[in-house]
Amino acid sequence: MSTLYRREVVNRLAFIDNKLPGWVSTLSLIGLIVLWEAVCRISSVPELYLPAPSAILTTGWNMLSSGELLINAEASLYRIIWGFVIGSVTGIVLGLATGFFTIAEAVGNPIVHALYPVPKIALLPLIILWLGIGEVSKITIISLGVFFPVIINTYSGVKHVDPLLIKAAVAFRASRINIIRKVILPGALPVIFAGLKLAAGTSLLLLVAAEMIAAKEGIGAMILHYGDLMLTTKLMVGVLALSLLGIAFNYLLNWLEKRLISWR
């Protein structure tokens, strides 16, 4: 009599579901910082080139308690918040208009697409010439940088709203303005948020660039200043502040997105 074998069926797709615990990601970040600290302590890399994380933190604390960091952060926050709000609100409003009204689309789209590829920082000298060297020109350049990704995403978000939903709204006699308010805007919101997140990165970039070119206060100006003085540790405090600002910005947008698009 021959032997009959028994084989159990196993899930060969299990590796896809293989989940790692959350602390692995945290550990990778901590690991990097520890490695950095170790390199600074063991080797003889001068502080001018690579300050240790511990030194950056202590210096940062001193700059914070002296008020220096706060003054600069406040100036930067003021610019980026106004720039972002103005740029994104106009971007959303005009994006809804160009996406929904054929006349706005025909008139607006060529202009948007002609101006979009221009690196916004190249316009800064012109804007300073027009609006002076004060806050307005910095807010304007950030608004411009935010405006374009937001209007383009809003437009495409409007175009991707399920036509059936518009049809349903029309069948139930919704007015034009209510179609925009109750159907187009909520339907386009996921894509609009993708644009806002893109714009958040751009706004940070333009903030720093504008502050490096023409500002006495602000984190960008601070970084440039300490770069000129070759005070690398203080420079790194500025970089750290920017990275924290970026993280906070992203966190805020994610939180807002979750609240507004909870229906998904």
Next chain:
Amino acid sequence: MKVVVKQVGKCYVGPDGQMMTALSDINLTIHDEEFVVLVGPSGCGKSTLLNMVGGLLSPTSGSIYVEGLETDRDPVVGMVFQEIGLFPWRTVFQNIAFGLEEMGLAKQEIAGRVQTNIELVGLQGFETSLPRQLSGGMRQRVGIARALAVKPDLLLMDEPFSALDAQTRTLMQEELLRLWTATRLSTLYVTHNIEEAVYLADRVVVLSRRPGRIIDVIDIDLPREGRDIGDYAVPFKNYANQIWQLIRKDAEDAIREGESA
């Protein structure tokens, strides 16, 4: 109130740039309290006709009008879609309220009417649910409640159950029959399912394809309740057979040309 479709034709430019005739010579009247079902193979233009009656598409020729309204106003139309078309960001309550909000009714009136219709379709307890939390059958109940809530002069239903599984579909047909008996709304209903047509209709309008024309109008002379069982099962089958013979060839052509609904 009755709806008159007079000499209606619809042409459109096809993907290859050629003129296609979707519908031609359509003459049809939907009388007060009448349930008319449009049945036909894929691509016969039955949904096109329904959309034109609903004012969501304009005919190329001919005209569509309503007669016998008591005041000089647009008719109120309730529409139910195949893909349901609920607003995913609105709760069940808010979805049913949509048409009422657009009518400019007071909040209290809206709440009352929504509640009535939620009870009518048996969705008590799901007022605050979102569409994604509901099954297909429940979603379509919301779609029907949304259409009934506006107290329409005319109810238009575009293959409302074809996306549902067979069991849910049977139950929903029974449910619809019950709702219809309670409201007796003039109804135009589109389907490609012949049994469904015979089960629901006062009159079945059979369309051919390419171009879509009315090839026959069949009065279903059966009682509204239980027409597919008992003594009526045989005549029911005969009606279905009669319609199937009318559209069989067109349906085969549709398959050959690789068209889906």
